[in-house]
Amino acid sequence: MKRVMKVLGLLLALLVVAAGGVWYSAFGSNSPIPEGLLVPGVETVKDGFVSAFILDDKSGKAILAALQRRGLTAASVAAIFLTHGHPDHTAGCRVFPAADVYAMEADVPLVGDAAKVTHRLKDGDVSTVGDLRVEAFAVPGHTPGSAVYLAHRVLFFGDSAGASKSGEVMKAVHLFSKDPAQNVASLKALAARLQPRAAEVVELAFAHTGPLAGLGPLATFASHSP
């Protein structure tokens, strides 16, 4: 979501730059556009009379720093499980060339060029990476191929849900979701499906909020949703 805001900001900046370019041309006093690194992390690309800027974001860098603290490198990452294909979730993939990339079949088109999906998943698939067992649940709605993963007794939701300040499960953010009604239906179905296995879930993890403990908050969400 933050990434989307950045993109909007960049588009706005480009429009401003484009408008500025036309204005300056009229007065014939443009200084030439220098291509290349403007400042560290910002690269100028000259496209006709307009400058485009490639801005490095922190994708991958925080992950690399965390790996480094554990004496690991990008090459140590064996697998990446994509919860869905939105760019704020896929942009870091290229930093890990040795990693297999798992995603739900239905979101492979959305992942596009951001990553090469090596394992196309279906609902219920169980993948094994070393001694790690990862179970995939299809939760279409936020995107057609959104996945929730159960691994290490944690349920990873990506953007399909979040936690409110008061400790409740919230549905996916409407504005960025393909089918909000389907998102709620998917979360309710997941709650029902996992209820008999509640003891296997100690934590709910979300992409853009803090976590919640246990399966309880998901069950409560399901019982309160029409």
Ligand SMILES: [Zn+2]
């Ligand atoms: Zn997101």
Ligand SMILES: [Zn+2]
């Ligand atoms: Zn998303």
